[in-house]
Amino acid sequence: xxxxxxxxxxxxxxxxxxxxxxxxxxxxxxxxxxxxxxxxxxxxxxxxxxxxxxxxxxxxxxxxxxxxxxxxxxxxxxxxxxxxxxxxxxxxxxxxxxxxxxxxxxxxxxxxxxxxxxxxxxxxxxxxxxxxxxxxxxxxxxxxxxxxxxxxxxxxxxxxxxxxxxxxxxxxxxxxxxxxxxxxxxxxxxxxxxxx
Amino acid sequence: xxxxxxxxxxxxxxxxxxxxxxxxxxxxxxxxxxxxxxxxxxxxxxxxxxxxxxxxxxxxxxxxxxxxxxxxxxxxxxxxxxxxxxxxxxxxxxxxxxxxxxxxxxxxxxxxxxxxxxxxxxxxxxxxxxxxxxxxxxxxxxxxxxxxxxxxxxxxxxxxxxxxxxxxxxxxxxxxxxxxxxxxxxxxxxxxxxxx
Numbered sequence: 143x144x145x146x147x148x149x150x151x152x153x154x155x156x157x158x159x160x161x162x163x164x165x166x167x168x169x170x171x172x173x174x175x176x177x178x179x180x181x182x183x184x185x186x187x188x189x190x191x192x193x194x195x196x197x198x199x200x201x202x203x204x205x206x207x208x209x210x211x212x213x214x215x216x217x218x219x220x221x222x223x224x225x226x227x228x229x230x231x232x233x234x235x236x237x238x239x240x241x242x243x244x245x246x247x248x249x250x251x252x253x254x255x256x257x258x259x260x261x262x263x264x265x266x267x268x269x270x271x272x273x274x275x276x277x278x279x280x281x282x283x284x285x286x287x288x289x290x291x292x293x294x295x296x297x298x299x300x301x302x303x304x305x306x307x308x309x310x311x312x313x314x315x316x317x318x319x320x321x322x323x324x325x326x327x328x329x330x331x332x333x334x335x336x337x338x
Numbered sequence: 339x340x341x342x343x344x345x346x347x348x349x350x351x352x353x354x355x356x357x358x359x360x361x362x363x364x365x366x367x368x369x370x371x372x373x374x375x376x377x378x379x380x381x382x383x384x385x386x387x388x389x390x391x392x393x394x395x396x397x398x399x400x401x402x403x404x405x406x407x408x409x410x411x412x413x414x415x416x417x418x419x420x421x422x423x424x425x426x427x428x429x430x431x432x433x434x435x436x437x438x439x440x441x442x443x444x445x446x447x448x449x450x451x452x453x454x455x456x457x458x459x460x461x462x463x464x465x466x467x468x469x470x471x472x473x474x475x476x477x478x479x480x481x482x483x484x485x486x487x488x489x490x491x492x493x494x495x496x497x498x499x500x501x502x503x504x505x506x507x508x509x510x511x512x513x514x515x516x517x518x519x520x521x522x523x524x525x526x527x528x529x530x531x532x533x534x
Contacts, residue, residue, distance in 0.1 A: 190394065190396040190397070191394060191396075192394055192396070192397060198386065198387060198388055198507060200386045200387075200388070200505060200506075200507045201386070201388060201507045201508075203505060204505060204507065204518060204520055207518075208520075208524070211519075211524075211527050215526075215527070215530075309396060309399060309400060310396075311394060311396045311397045311400065312397075322400060322403075323407075324400055324404075325523075327521075327523040327524075328404070328407075328523075330411075331407050331411070334411075
């Protein structure tokens, strides 16, 4: 039976973006099924008392260099951080769940991450969200309205609560069965677990 | 000209231990020269306002699993954490500098890490330190006396201050020229930099 990779991520998280560029290929290589799980990183931090590594200025300086090392390693464009940082991603994350219902989650995720981390735009701005939705071939107005429904709000909270209940303290987060891995830099362990 | 890898580590740091099992091989593979730099992790945390990831209980639970993943990956015995944790390593780290003067640093480092992370012993206990020194073929009494001299105290502080001045916030830490890498999980970037 094919294994499943659960990928928990947030549009606000640069390291989630890095991992998002790899997870589909890993699933192709291993024959695993990919389950996308948008969550709110802020909710995980709040529940666990963990804080963003970017809040420490000495750490933050290195992390900006580190994400560029990863971009080079993955052969993707150098990441830029939006001026509006930390990123307010609540609406963007909810839109991912709207997209998921229409089979458009990967397309919208890519256009949102490109807006945030290639163009440095504020993905909390309706104009930026509208363009990302269009790029993902989704109806912007209908999707924005849908994102404000209780069902979508509850779905994002349910994903986040699920991650917290299973031991999350940061993102990106991966589950292979009940085995948890945290961080873009653990993808080699994720791949090994999918092959095991 | 051969490149140099500066390896900053502390006997108190499980991830430094993991990296210590790899750095010599990396230098062999790349022809790099290895510079061992014992430092005091507590001093780095104090200077930068950073804290041990093990202080967050949710994070700590995952990190114990993560270090075991790395042990399996490296083909080394499963790491055990000493009961006396966090590890008080001030004397152990000073002894490394005594050992360095006699060309015995790698031997003593291995016996100290084995005491702490294979046997779970308290490397702040004179008896444990004495046995580690003997295993490294060093004179225990003379080395313990030497570790208390001002020159050795100053040398550990100088290494620590050097790391802090160059941007350290955690361990293990690596420099290839002035390029910094932080974490056992960045050794693939270290190796690439040594080959560049």
